[in-house]
Amino acid sequence: MPASRSLDTAPAAGGLAPALAEALRALLGARFSTSLAEREHHGRGESYHASRPPDAVCRAQSTEEVAGIVRLCAEHETPVIAFGAGTSLEGHIAALQGGVSLDLSGMTRILAIRPEDFDATVEAGVTRQQLDAALRDVGLFFPVDPGAECTLGGMAATRASGTNAVRYGTMRENVVTLTVVMADGRIIKTGGRARKSSAGYDLTRLFVGSEGTLGIITEVTLRLHPLPEAVSALVCSFATVAGAVEAVTAVIQCAVPVARVELVDARAIAAVNRHSKLELAETPTLFFELHGSPSEVEQQARTVEGIVGEHGATHLAWATDAEERRRLWRARHNIHYALQAMRPDARIWSTDVCVPISQLAPCLAATQDDIEAASFYIGTVGHVGDGNFHLGLVIDPNSPAELAEAKRLNERLIERAIACDGTCTGEHGIGYGKAQFMEREHGEAVDVMRAIKQALDPLGILNPGKVLPDKLLPD
Amino acid sequence: MPASRSLDTAPAAGGLAPALAEALRALLGARFSTSLAEREHHGRGESYHASRPPDAVCRAQSTEEVAGIVRLCAEHETPVIAFGAGTSLEGHIAALQGGVSLDLSGMTRILAIRPEDFDATVEAGVTRQQLDAALRDVGLFFPVDPGAECTLGGMAATRASGTNAVRYGTMRENVVTLTVVMADGRIIKTGGRARKSSAGYDLTRLFVGSEGTLGIITEVTLRLHPLPEAVSALVCSFATVAGAVEAVTAVIQCAVPVARVELVDARAIAAVNRHSKLELAETPTLFFELHGSPSEVEQQARTVEGIVGEHGATHLAWATDAEERRRLWRARHNIHYALQAMRPDARIWSTDVCVPISQLAPCLAATQDDIEAASFYIGTVGHVGDGNFHLGLVIDPNSPAELAEAKRLNERLIERAIACDGTCTGEHGIGYGKAQFMEREHGEAVDVMRAIKQALDPLGILNPGKVLPDKLLPD
Numbered sequence: 001m002p003a004s005r006s007l008d009t010a011p012a013a014g015g016l017a018p019a020l021a022e023a024l025r026a027l028l029g030a031r032f033s034t035s036l037a038e039r040e041h042h043g044r045g046e047s048y049h050a051s052r053p054p055d056a057v058c059r060a061q062s063t064e065e066v067a068g069i070v071r072l073c074a075e076h077e078t079p080v081i082a083f084g085a086g087t088s089l090e091g092h093i094a095a096l097q098g099g100v101s102l103d104l105s106g107m108t109r110i111l112a113i114r115p116e117d118f119d120a121t122v123e124a125g126v127t128r129q130q131l132d133a134a135l136r137d138v139g140l141f142f143p144v145d146p147g148a149e150c151t152l153g154g155m156a157a158t159r160a161s162g163t164n165a166v167r168y169g170t171m172r173e174n175v176v177t178l179t180v181v182m183a184d185g186r187i188i189k190t191g192g193r194a195r196k197s198s199a200g201y202d203l204t205r206l207f208v209g210s211e212g213t214l215g216i217i218t219e220v221t222l223r224l225h226p227l228p229e230a231v232s233a234l235v236c237s238f239a240t241v242a243g244a245v246e247a248v249t250a251v252i253q254c255a256v257p258v259a260r261v262e263l264v265d266a267r268a269i270a271a272v273n274r275h276s277k278l279e280l281a282e283t284p285t286l287f288f289e290l291h292g293s294p295s296e297v298e299q300q301a302r303t304v305e306g307i308v309g310e311h312g313a314t315h316l317a318w319a320t321d322a323e324e325r326r327r328l329w330r331a332r333h334n335i336h337y338a339l340q341a342m343r344p345d346a347r348i349w350s351t352d353v354c355v356p357i358s359q360l361a362p363c364l365a366a367t368q369d370d371i372e373a374a375s376f377y378i379g380t381v382g383h384v385g386d387g388n389f390h391l392g393l394v395i396d397p398n399s400p401a402e403l404a405e406a407k408r409l410n411e412r413l414i415e416r417a418i419a420c421d422g423t424c425t426g427e428h429g430i431g432y433g434k435a436q437f438m439e440r441e442h443g444e445a446v447d448v449m450r451a452i453k454q455a456l457d458p459l460g461i462l463n464p465g466k467v468l469p470d471k472l473l474p475d
Numbered sequence: 476m477p478a479s480r481s482l483d484t485a486p487a488a489g490g491l492a493p494a495l496a497e498a499l500r501a502l503l504g505a506r507f508s509t510s511l512a513e514r515e516h517h518g519r520g521e522s523y524h525a526s527r528p529p530d531a532v533c534r535a536q537s538t539e540e541v542a543g544i545v546r547l548c549a550e551h552e553t554p555v556i557a558f559g560a561g562t563s564l565e566g567h568i569a570a571l572q573g574g575v576s577l578d579l580s581g582m583t584r585i586l587a588i589r590p591e592d593f594d595a596t597v598e599a600g601v602t603r604q605q606l607d608a609a610l611r612d613v614g615l616f617f618p619v620d621p622g623a624e625c626t627l628g629g630m631a632a633t634r635a636s637g638t639n640a641v642r643y644g645t646m647r648e649n650v651v652t653l654t655v656v657m658a659d660g661r662i663i664k665t666g667g668r669a670r671k672s673s674a675g676y677d678l679t680r681l682f683v684g685s686e687g688t689l690g691i692i693t694e695v696t697l698r699l700h701p702l703p704e705a706v707s708a709l710v711c712s713f714a715t716v717a718g719a720v721e722a723v724t725a726v727i728q729c730a731v732p733v734a735r736v737e738l739v740d741a742r743a744i745a746a747v748n749r750h751s752k753l754e755l756a757e758t759p760t761l762f763f764e765l766h767g768s769p770s771e772v773e774q775q776a777r778t779v780e781g782i783v784g785e786h787g788a789t790h791l792a793w794a795t796d797a798e799e800r801r802r803l804w805r806a807r808h809n810i811h812y813a814l815q816a817m818r819p820d821a822r823i824w825s826t827d828v829c830v831p832i833s834q835l836a837p838c839l840a841a842t843q844d845d846i847e848a849a850s851f852y853i854g855t856v857g858h859v860g861d862g863n864f865h866l867g868l869v870i871d872p873n874s875p876a877e878l879a880e881a882k883r884l885n886e887r888l889i890e891r892a893i894a895c896d897g898t899c900t901g902e903h904g905i906g907y908g909k910a911q912f913m914e915r916e917h918g919e920a921v922d923v924m925r926a927i928k929q930a931l932d933p934l935g936i937l938n939p940g941k942v943l944p945d946k947l948l949p950d
Contacts, residue, residue, distance in 0.1 A: 116728055192898050192916070196829055
């Protein structure tokens with residue numbers, strides 16, 4: 001099947017078919033490039049995966065231009081890999097079979113903000129920070145917040161989430177409708193803006209998380225939420241990770257509608273202190289944020305304080321000042337980079353399992369031995385209210401021994417998560433880095449996914465080698 | 476394409492291939508039936524659509540049995556139509572091309588209730604009332620509540636919702652994972668129980684709302700919610716529907732997290748009074764329900780009272796007594812039957828558009844003339860917090876003139892809804908009753924849906940003629 005075409009039969013890297021290159025240059029002028037620097041940049045995310053540069057980079061400025069590029073690539077059976085901000089962690093943008101990187105970062109128009117309907121429509125290249133800025137005076141916000149400065153199109157394509165998901169949901173819940181360019185260049189809209197609809201197959205949710213393998217997302221309509229009247233943040237320290245996790249589990253099981261609850265272990269705190277010039281106590285720490293009316297927040301705060309106290313929280317500090325909170329969350333969002341800075345030339349291998357909340361404590365406990373035994377630094381952080389946590393493995397990407405050790409640790413962790421009805425990835429996606437786990441997690445359902453891929457991309461040109469396992473993947 | 480196989484070439488109703496009938500009888504014994512009464516019952520929902528009986532009825536008791544039935548039907552290229560409680564409103568269960576009705580109502584086991592993870596797993600035939608009863612002592616509830624006593628499998632298959640959707644979401648948000656029998660008899664699970672996952676295509680959301688055309692749902696894992704500490708209900712009267720709708724719009728736009736807000740117009744109130752022995756004022760009425768802690772509910776109540784007052788609400792009555800509230804909501808849930816009882820031998824043609832909240836007032840206003848001019852009784856009810864409302868057309872299903880008039884009214888309403896970025900169906904689904912509107916609503920995206928259908932059901936045996944438009948549909 002074309003989707004799993006062998007690397008051997010792929011066109012040699014370094015060269016598109018000359019007719020295709022010519023046609024793309026005619027369409028895009030200077031926005032078509034084959035420079036090595038551009039290509040290297042477009043083949044690399046923010047993880048340990050080596051760069052796999054495309055043969056060329058095409059910078060699109062409109063949905064019609066994306067459709068034109070895809071039509072040309074389809075004519076030449078040439079891979080097309082959508083590219084947003086290049087912040088992916090699982091090799092999503094690697095040009096495993098060469099082809100064209102279709103860069104959407106120039107599509108930065110905010111097309112509509114409709115406060116009366118709590119939604120906004122943006123082009124795929126708008127970043128969440130840009131949308132944030134545009135919403136400043138509207139009284140609404142968009143809650144999905146991965147750590148990086150990523151594009152909203154990329155976030156939709158990878159079903160991203162972040163610290164607010166425990167209350168506000170992920171991209172799954174917060175994308176209303178999409179404009180998508182299909183593998184043959186057709187442009188479709190996946191639905192209207194009504195709050196609910198039973199009109200046919202849920203194409204919106206099918207494209208959210210499909211990582212550019214079923215179509216290329218060019219516009220996104222997003223659900224906005226009212227800014228909370230009152231916000232409060234609580235930082236509390238624990239003697240052990242287990243104590244912190246038990247406290248979170250109890251808070252969630254008491255149905256406190258926390259907006260955020262993040263676990264950061266002692267090593268990750270140490271990295272944060274160094275990188276963000278903070279002086280947090282270097283012990284397992286929970287960061288809570290509570291949203292609501294002043295009285296609701298006060299009530300939630302009392303409940304949370306009571307529960308964490310019962311579970312041995314030692315240091316409790318409330319941050320009600322907006323500037324202080326912003327500083328804390330900025331530090332939290334930068335943990336990836338803080339860990340990377342712990343070691344020269346390091347890259348982070350970030351694990352990403354997510355389990356039912358009742359399984360979080362046992363799963364993390366069973367993982368502690370691996371963390372202790374590792375030959376490299378590991379920081380643990382987690383969106384623990386959702387049962388999602390990351391180990392940030394601070395590795396030398398040029399060391400085969402460290403890569404092999406990281407791989408084994410990751411595999412054991414994923415086995416553990418899947419065994420308790422969890423997933424190998426809560427929010428980073430599959431890319432090619434986790435494709436090998438798809439069958440373990442989904443069994444025969446992977447064949448159903450393959451059938452859909454084959455139906456919507458019969459030539460296999462859309463981001464080949466991603467999401468679905470392929471026996472010829474690079475190791 | 477087999478999915479749109481002509482009615483002419485379908486096997487004649489009244490007869491399965493003898494070898495198939497024999498094999499099904501061997502598999503199911505007395506749970507295989509060709510009796511006319513059984514067949515008639517299995518071809519008719521609760522709407523105006525005439526019964527289109529299947530050739531036989533198969534009552535399954537397990538996922539494996541469903542798989543066995545589907546495998547046999549696939550061998551004989553015979554249609555299979557999943558059947559739950561038979562409460563559908565758009566002809567979902569009509570055997571347009573004959574074949575087998577696969578009745579799942581005997582699959583009534585509640586497989587697991589996991590309060591610690593806020594989820595439960597049930598067989599497809601469990602009704603929402605049965606789940607309710609099982610949750611009585613757990614402190615949790617399942618919020619999705621269509622009016623009828625329907626099965627949870629059927630609710631998942633039609634992406635159903637109800638009065639609580641404005642706060643708790645629809646089946647889209649409240650299904651965690653599914654077990655599905657595919658068109659060739661393979662059994663798949665669509666995911667794990669983690670709160671979020673980025674592991675591949677969102678098959679759960681693809682099957683939710685696919686109306687048995689892509690696979691047959693046999694088990695459903697559902698998200699449960701904590702019972703609210705305090706509940707309060709407000710009933711308020713308005714001089715006009717427009718006034719009531721403006722009040723709701725203002726409440727929603729002020730982001731009050733109402734649990735329910737239902738509009739019932741004067742004629743629907745009259746029907747309810749008669750059917751449920753109530754004495755509500757026969758004017759346009761809003762029913763609010765508020766959930767939260769006592770102080771939250773009090774705060775919401777003050778805000779709602781203020782807003783409805785500004786918009787001319789005349790009669791305000793609070794119902795804090797649980798028994799009184801139950802009586803009101805039971806009456807609300809029975810409106811379909813109350814309207815039906817307004818006229819001997821009537822059936823209800825229920826419209827179901829849903830629009831962005833900002834478009835609700837203009838859309839309803841533009842529809843008033845049609846309501847006034849109609850030759851039959853029409854009651855208006857709506858889950859107005861979601862922008863979703865129903866006109867209940869009380870028609871004589873044997874009158875071609877009334878059917879034609881209802882059809883024209885419905886078409887105009889749908890045009891209006893689609894023109895303002897809404898949908899032809901907020902919660903009832905497409906069946907074959909609305910298939911003709913799919914292209915108007917979705918444009919070329921319908922071809923993408925067709926490609927998925929073709930990929931997952933190449934023989935076109937799963938509920939043929941539903942969801943996707945077919946030029947040979949009965950009128």
